[in-house]
Amino acid sequence: MTESPKSPLARLILFMVCLSIAGTIVAGAHYYAVDLPQQANLQAPTNADDCGCYYEYTACLAPCRGSGAYAGCGATCYPAYLVCQEGCGRFQ
Numbered sequence: 001m002t003e004s005p006k007s008p009l010a011r012l013i014l015f016m017v018c019l020s021i022a023g024t025i026v027a028g029a030h031y032y033a034v035d036l037p038q039q040a041n042l043q044a045p046t047n048a049d050d051c052g053c054y055y056e057y058t059a060c061l062a063p064c065r066g067s068g069a070y071a072g073c074g075a076t077c078y079p080a081y082l083v084c085q086e087g088c089g090r091f092q
Contacts, residue, residue: 051088057081 006014057077064073 051084053081053084053088056084 057080060077060080061073
């Protein structure tokens with residue numbers, strides 16, 4: 001028996017599937033060999049919010065989201081955020 005010749009479209013699809021599998025394998029190997037070890041050595045930026053002031057600021061704003069009083073909340077929450085930052089030693 002003779003096999004029916006595959007159409008060019010079927011060969012193209014097979015090639016693309018094989019290429020995507022090979023690319024996934026190469027990308028995974030690169031991630032584990034290069035990217036993952038570098039992530040272990042990351043440090044927080046020097047300007048990171050160590051004191052939790054930003055968390056408190058967003059918690060203060062949370063009840064006002066979606067309401068018309070959001071601008072008023074910002075006017076009360078932001079000065080408290082600055083006081084927190086000063087207490088943390090940010091603006092000395």
